Amino acid sequence: MPDRTLRVCALYPDLMNIYADRGNLTVFERRCAWRGIGFELTGAGIGDAIDPDAADLFYIGGGQDRDQALCAQDLATVKRDGLHAAAARGAVVFAVCGGLQLLGHGYELDGERLPGVGLVDLDTRREDGPRLLGNIAIEVDLPGGPPLLAGFENHAGRTYLGAGERPLGRVVHGNGNNGHDKTEGVRGGPHGTVIGTYMHGPLLPKNTGFADWLSATALGIAPAELPPLDDALEGAAHAEAAHAAGV
Ligand code: GLN
Numbered sequence: 001m002p003d004r005t006l007r008v009c010a011l012y013p014d015l016m017n018i019y020a021d022r023g024n025l026t027v028f029e030r031r032c033a034w035r036g037i038g039f040e041l042t043g044a045g046i047g048d049a050i051d052p053d054a055a056d057l058f059y060i061g062g063g064q065d066r067d068q069a070l071c072a073q074d075l076a077t078v079k080r081d082g083l084h085a086a087a088a089r090g091a092v093v094f095a096v097c098g099g100l101q102l103l104g105h106g107y108e109l110d111g112e113r114l115p116g117v118g119l120v121d122l123d124t125r126r127e128d129g130p131r132l133l134g135n136i137a138i139e140v141d142l143p144g145g146p147p148l149l150a151g152f153e154n155h156a157g158r159t160y161l162g163a164g165e166r167p168l169g170r171v172v173h174g175n176g177n178n179g180h181d182k183t184e185g186v187r188g189g190p191h192g193t194v195i196g197t198y199m200h201g202p203l204l205p206k207n208t209g210f211a212d213w214l215s216a217t218a219l220g221i222a223p224a225e226l227p228p229l230d231d232a233l234e235g236a237a238h239a240e241a242a243h244a245a246g247v
Pocket residue numbers: 018061062063064065068096097098099154155156157158
């Protein structure tokens with residue numbers, strides 16, 4: 001596949017990078033290199049508008065509440081139109097934890113409301129109760145994708161999906177979006193390419209089938225069209241993460 005290039009744009013790479021979420025980008029980069037697929041990484045910080053045609057996958061990692069507060073207004077204004085146009089043309093938007101919380105309408109915390117970018121119908125709020133913290137496994141239904149994702153979650157915010165919005169997966173073990181309704185993450189947007197999850201780890205090194213699903217979707221091909229790789233080590237890491245989550 002020599003003439004293909006995966007173009008990734010990382011949003012707020014310095015601010016939104018908790019639990020080594022930047023490692024997800026390394027997974028995209030390495031797997032492209034091993035397959036002979038080109039890889040380009042750009043960053044968009046505060047004040048930078050988004051060119052919807054300049055990347056195939058837009059990434060937002062997790063962040064502490066204070067980091068989210070620094071990004072939220074910019075995401076909901078400066079980057080809003082570009083990201084909506086990107087989702088409308090089928091580009092992938094992939095957001096983790098604090099990033100997921102900013103994909104929807106907003107995040108309510110300590111009497112303050114951070115605006116969201118409105119790509120999907122979900123809302124997030126702090127509630128009384130403990131942080132939702134620990135190992136997590138979810139069943140997913142992605143065309144040509146893996147059946148199970150395993151990772152780690154740690155969030156105080158509780159996310160609720162709107163009635164017509166679909167989660168990324170169903171919680172098998174752990175808390176997921178809110179600890180009540182067994183939903184985890186979101187998979188929405190006009191083409192089902194706006195993906196959010198609470199799962200860190202970073203997630204992708206031990207869920208390489210999901211990394212491939214995201215990459216293939218961003219490239220506009222089926223995951224099966226990607227050349228196979230020797231994933232013995234990655235498979236063992238996935239099995240260990242699933243085992244840690246009681247699966
Ligand atoms: N600040 C958010 C929360 O606690 C997200 C934290 C994170 O990205 N791990 O809910």
